[in-house]
Amino acid sequence: MSFVEFLGASPSAYHACAEVARQLREVGYQEQLETEPWDSTPGGHFVCRDGAIVAYHLGEVGSRFAILGAHTDSPxxxxxxxxxxxxxxxxxxxxxxxxxxxxxxxxxxxxxxxxxxxxxxxxxxxxxxxxxxxxxxxxxxxxxxxxxxxxxxxxxxxxxxxxxxxxxxxxxxxxxxxxxxxxxxxxxxxxxxxxxxxxxxxxxxxxxxxxxxxxxxxxxxxxTQPPEYFGVDKQFLAAGRLDNLSSVYPGLQALIAAEPSIGTIPVLACFDHEEVGSETRTGAGGTLLDDVLTRICLGLSLTADEAYQVRARSQMVSADAGHSIHPNYPEKHDLDEHPLMGAGPMIKINAQQRYTSDGPGRQLWAAICAEAGVPHQVFVSNNAVPCGSTIGPIASTRLGIPTVDVGIPLLSMHSAREMCAPIDVEYLTQALTVFFIG
Ligand SMILES: [Zn+2]
CATH class of the missing domain: 2.30.250.10 (Aminopeptidase i, Domain 2)
Structure with a gap:
């Protein structure tokens, strides 16, 4: 299914979860109900909780998680x-x-x-x-x-x-x-x-x-207006809900494509309620991902100490759309960093920790993008224009797992009809596939 078709199938957070689940079922993933005993059979599984979904692929052993976080809701x-x-x-x-x-x-x-x-x-x-x-x-x-x-x-x-x-x-x-x-x-x-x-x-x-x-x-x-490619070379895509289906779709495609290295458990966590602060039972501040990671470890018969070791070896990438430089408002950006639509996913950095990316995170994201053969860019705020936040700091605080905040550059973010460059969605998919492989 193309990105445009995915957008069409996902008019709400609930629909996005249903569509992610449908695609996962097609490739053999099994739904795990939270009310049922945990199934630790090797293979793909997913848990739905209202407008949120967590999917993971179990091997025979699990020594670390590679988690991609995103969100299904839009303002x-x-x-x-x-x-x-x-x-x-x-x-x-x-x-x-x-x-x-x-x-x-x-x-x-x-x-x-x-x-x-x-x-x-x-x-x-x-x-x-x-x-x-x-x-x-x-x-x-x-x-x-x-x-x-x-x-x-x-x-x-x-x-x-x-x-x-x-x-x-x-x-x-x-x-x-x-x-x-x-x-x-x-x-x-x-x-x-x-x-x-x-x-x-x-x-x-x-x-x-x-x-x-x-x-x-x-x-x-x-x-209801369908997404449309535009620009003289059709470089752009206009659609609603690019924030943040432009991360959910690459995460899903990467999870389906990746064959993780032995011991790595790839996890796709798509939360609801990011746009209203994430502090809900289906948001990144809730227990959903924590519950799933804990039950995976219990299901693999790890001791409590071994489960902590698994978490300590784990890594999260939090993907959420960011801001391309706007040619009519360049002064809103930092003087040195001008992330551009079509030039690859950005790593997002903020000293106030509204984004979690740090020095090791920068090294990791650069290595992932180099291995995937995709360009990447840096976003850092203009000091006079404080940035928004995302699920990265919230999930990382809750789980204690190091996290890198990334995302593709948009214009018109939070508009009813945003714009992106579809090539960035492709770049992000390739980078996340490398991340899941571990
Ligand atoms: Zn967002």
Whole structure:
């Protein structure tokens, strides 16, 4: 599956996990349920916990872990528990801001809802709707100062519309054969509904259940416009969720491709909730990876001391998208380091430890990229422009495993539609394959 196809299959963190699991099953990996006894059979295994997944490949022995960390979530909007709003006969959806999106980038774009719905039976269903929603920007005629700087109140100005006045049932549902009624045109019947159109009812129709069977949901906005290559030489790819599927996909391809050296256990850990701080049961600050590593060691019948030795020999690479130099804002970068899109994955360095890469980490990443035959670059912040953080410091602090922070350069990071150079995704895949081989 190509990177673009992977993006299409992964509109939410839950979908990304399901797609990673599907690809792993195809090459013989077995799902390990956390509620079941641990299976230590040599071969591939994976554990899913909501929007996070940890996959690993066991040999006969295990003397160290080679861990690739990434995250499945992206900043945007999450549907509120009771999303139904109507105002002046517009139907609108109440949404909470998730993480730190570039708010303006979501204006005037069509988007759908993707994620999971929980039914009254407890069953969880993944769903991704058509483009239902849009946050229309106010015309400049009604705000003459808009181009001096757009100010958006996230509660008032970001509520998307999804219907107005009348409803064409056709837009939600194709009628089942033989149910179109005797009027001959019932699926186009206009309904004047002054209370607005119920978005939960529309979801129920997509799921084929009753609205009152939907007891909970974790649904996020996703851009429905397909990814597109652009540039005169098609050097660029525009898509939503490049942060951080541009690391999940290379990690998955590398895990599938790598034949690790004896004793090395390659581990792919894709966490949720990075964009909101990682301190959750499926985030890098939670127990998920710790639990899996511990149970692998127990399953291999290692003593407690031997398990500590395995961890002490281990290495983690934390991959998360970073910033290419922006030609319109070069002053935002360090004077000496200008990482460029298309010129290879970056190692990310920060004295304040918002990235974990240190001297030994630099040596390791340079050696990995040299062996893979791919270029690499350095990112270090301008002192006047403090950088963001990522899962590396959080996972490394929890596990005590040395970690290198890397990632491919993006522009428009945290936009609804980011851009990258696909060659960097290929470079990162090759480098991570070398890392997993050990
Ligand atoms: Zn990220």
């Amino acid at each position: 945007g909007f999450k549907l509120k528990p009771r999303p139904q709003h109507s105002s002046y006969r517009w139907s609108q959806a109440g949404m909470e801001v998730y993480g730190g999106p570039l708010l303006n980038s979501w204006l005037d774009r069509e988007f759908g809802l993707a994620g999971r719905v929980v039914l009254s039976t407890g069953e969880q269903r993944l769903v991704a709707t058509d483009p239902w929603l849009r946050i229309p920007q106010l015309a400049p005629h009604l705000d003459r100062s808009v181009n001096d700087g757009l100010i958006l109140n996230p509660q008032r100005h970001l509520m998307p519309v999804y219907a107005v006045g009348v409803r064409s049932l056709k837009s939600w549902k194709t009628p089942r054969a033989g149910t179109s009624g005797t009027s001959g045109n019932s699926d186009f019947r206009p309904v004047v509904d002054t209370a607005g159109v119920d978005i939960i009812q529309a979801l129920a129709e997509v799921l084929g259940c009753a609205a009152d069977e939907i007891m909970g949901h974790d649904l996020f906005a996703y851009i």
